[in-house]
Amino acid sequence: MNAPATTELPVVVIGAGPAGLAATAHLIDQGIEPLVLEAGPTAGAAVREWSHVRLFSTWGEVVDPAAEKLLAPTGWTRPDSATYPSGGDWADLYLQPLADVLGDRVRTGARVTGVSRTGRDRIVDADREAQPFVVHIAHAGGREERLFARAVIDASGTWATPSPAGGSGLPALGEEAAAGRVTYRVPDLKDPAVRARYAGKRTAVIGSGASAFTALAYLADLAKSDDGAGTKGVWILRRGISGSTFGGGEADQLPARGALGLAAKAAVDEGHADAVTGFRTAAIERAHDGRLILVGEDGRRLEPVDEVIVLTGFRPDLSFLEELRLGLDGRLQAPVALAPLIDPNQHSCGTVYPHGHRELSHPEQGVYLVGMKSYGRAPTFLAMTGYEQVRSVAAAIAGDLDAADRVELTLPETGVCGGAGLFDAPDAAGSDGGGCCAPAPQFVQLGVPAAAKAAAAEEAPAGGCCGS
CATH class of the missing domain: 3.50.50.60 (FAD/NAD(P)-binding domain)
Incomplete structure (x- = not known):
């Protein structure tokens, strides 16, 4: 089957989580047709797996403006901006309604198993950038499919690949047996x-x-x-x-x-x-x-x-991207231009400079890792950061570099400016009692029981501070 002209193809978005759906909204705002491929049975499938956890970011910080623009004509009203949603609230009251608006642009039960350039593996240079992307998909029941795309935005997150117990980064002996x-x-x-x-x-x-x-x-x-x-x-x-x-x-x-x-x-x-x-x-x-x-x-x-x-912690699954030419930092597994900005030895989610398509670009033009996946193994992430990422990427794909390069986000200071990378250095800066510049905890998934302050609200790995 011959691929159609690249300009006639959609942009494939991998993952129907907060970042992926926001990317879709921004692409539509740019007049670009998106196609979202979600491995789970519903939009926000990963978020639903921690539905019992309450975010420590408010509703006002976890709703993307372009997404809200799509939702408004349906009569959707954002919940009280000052309140804290749980993962279940976020999925039911925001992500699912957004997916419903997007309709058949969102395909669930579609697991991406590979992405490449049509007719080109990663070692072939000839006419490479003129070729559309080819995306291989596995459906339930064993059916396989391939689609073509003008660009690929990977917003699949890191939820499915938690780090093991072993101190070396590998599973401990006996971990799998247990x-x-x-x-x-x-x-x-x-x-x-x-x-x-x-x-x-x-x-x-x-x-x-x-x-x-x-x-x-x-x-x-x-x-x-x-x-x-x-x-x-x-x-x-x-x-x-x-x-x-x-x-x-x-x-x-x-x-x-x-x-x-x-x-x-x-x-x-x-x-x-x-x-x-x-x-x-x-x-x-x-x-x-x-x-x-x-x-x-x-x-x-x-x-x-x-x-x-x-x-x-979590780590990115890069296996289905191995035929693409990615430029990743060897330590964090984040894009090389982004890695110094998110180094957990220096930064927490509130001290990361807002960034966009240039920091997220790769040698393979037209492919972007966004959301939590863009941070690789770095632990702290804000949903607002992800929304700014996809706004910039969508503008870049549309060719509007002025908008893509414009910073449209001001992050709040979090009171924490160290990172989990300091775990081997108990006497590092900030060890004098916490506060600003105390090492930020490694983020995975957060939650507080009622007895541990009923009013407290937690953050989870798919949004708010530290989610995709």
């Missing part, structure tokens, strides 16, 4: 079956960021409940505890995020969790009673636990 007792998500303890899994149990929480704070706070809340007697958390940190361990606390200008660190500190102070510091997991072994023993790279063996919650 899969039945290991999870990589903050559990929903309002679900009776999930609650029963952790009630009265000893659970290891591996990670030093806001997701770990959330899990510790959830477990502490469970321990104080009528059905949770005997619940105990074991907090596994790769570094030591310092003044910056619990984030910015009351000095954080995103108060709900600061409350997470305070809740985790309370869990430790009140005896609901024990902290194990300087521990990098090398192996997960089975005890004689079936429980799990964590073994450190230094040979330490911890007391057996019933469950393990691994919250060590």
